[in-house]
Amino acid sequence: MIEIIAATVEDAIKIESCGGERIELVSALSEGGLTPSYGTIKNVVSSVNIPVNVIIRPHSKNFIYSEEDMKVMIEDINLVKELGANGVVIGVLTENNEIDNSKLERLIKAADKLDITFHRAIEEVNNIVESVKVLSKYQEITNILTSGGSGRIEDNIAVLNEMTRHSGNIRILAGGGLNLNNIQDIIRNSSVKDYHFGTAIREGNRFNGEIDEDKLRRLVGIVKNR
Template identity: 45%
Template sequence: MIVEIIATTLSEAKMAEQAGADRIELITAFQEGGLTPSYGLIASVVKELQIPVNVMVRPHSYSFVYGQDDLYTMREDIRTIRELGAAGIVIGCLTPERKIDIAALEALLEEAKGLDVTFHRAFDEAADLLQAVDVLTGYPQINRVLTSGGKTSALDAISEISVLVEKTKGTQLSILAGSGLTVESLAGFIEQTGVTEVHFGSGVRYDQDARQPIDPQKIESIKKLGR
């Protein structure tokens, strides 16, 4: 089982790696759902860590609908993230009709050659999740979808996530389940859904609070469950 941990600082990223995380999602503005971090933070985390670092590319938190100025900014960010040596990027874009924005997605992927690509929880706001995942399987560059099954918490979407796991079998896409997971709920959730990648943010922090530091013992407990 691959365990991805959200980090917002170099100290958090190092702590997560030491506790056993397999991959970092590097963001800023945690309480806004994650925005693109500074180049200095990206550079320092990539330099100091041995595990893969995937960087959020999201210029604002207004919505997942992006205009040309947004896309210009995001393409510039992707280019710099690649130059800084990060393993991958985390992106997502929708149309006003809540479908995958194919034109925007292709523009971003054009800059992402050679990078690991996650489509983030913009996916959960799509009008039809199965149609959205069909679109994403058509892009070999995209390796996984971060999703809570269209619900606020993945724990409330066990059937939906199970369907997504089954639907993506035999494709390049993995289902990265996240949002609402806890150490205590994880074993049963994995057994019921069949997911092989899990994503933790507030679930590995003290009091399960995004404003609190990472609790390394929670990451260690999660890794023990996956052995």
């Protein structure tokens, strides 16, 4: 699986035409991704045939959410379902940097039959492998997006492999610093089969850069010919 971040309808169309297999739809890419607008979700979903997973993140302060935040997130999840997207991308932690099981379960319940990706909030937990074990108990969670912790993703291959070993039916989605320079090492040395790209496929590797279709096609070719 090759998942690419999109922020606009134009992004989404380019991603599909270049061989991307799934979209993570966000706004405010420079903030790590926030929930996109109703209109963006609606028009992206109707413009492509590949799955669209929508990030549900109301602010970039942290991954600790108040009851008011939860109301917003649940309402946004309900809108995503109504608009026909494939899934949601979520993550919620306690003040002690652990998975917030009670709030996570409420979001899972709201998502119902949607695919669920637990996003890079997992990078901030105290023990990433133990947190994967916690998440593996939820059959509804389909993916965990991760770079294997802090630092460069290529230095975290051993952690990615350990996460894969304990993830059960959840697919580990390698992302966060994945690019043309390190993708072959990740493919060759890790047990991960799914890959997520953000700024690596944009002009100048900038958050606000346009998607570089040549770079994207090259990355797709590397992954598909591994």
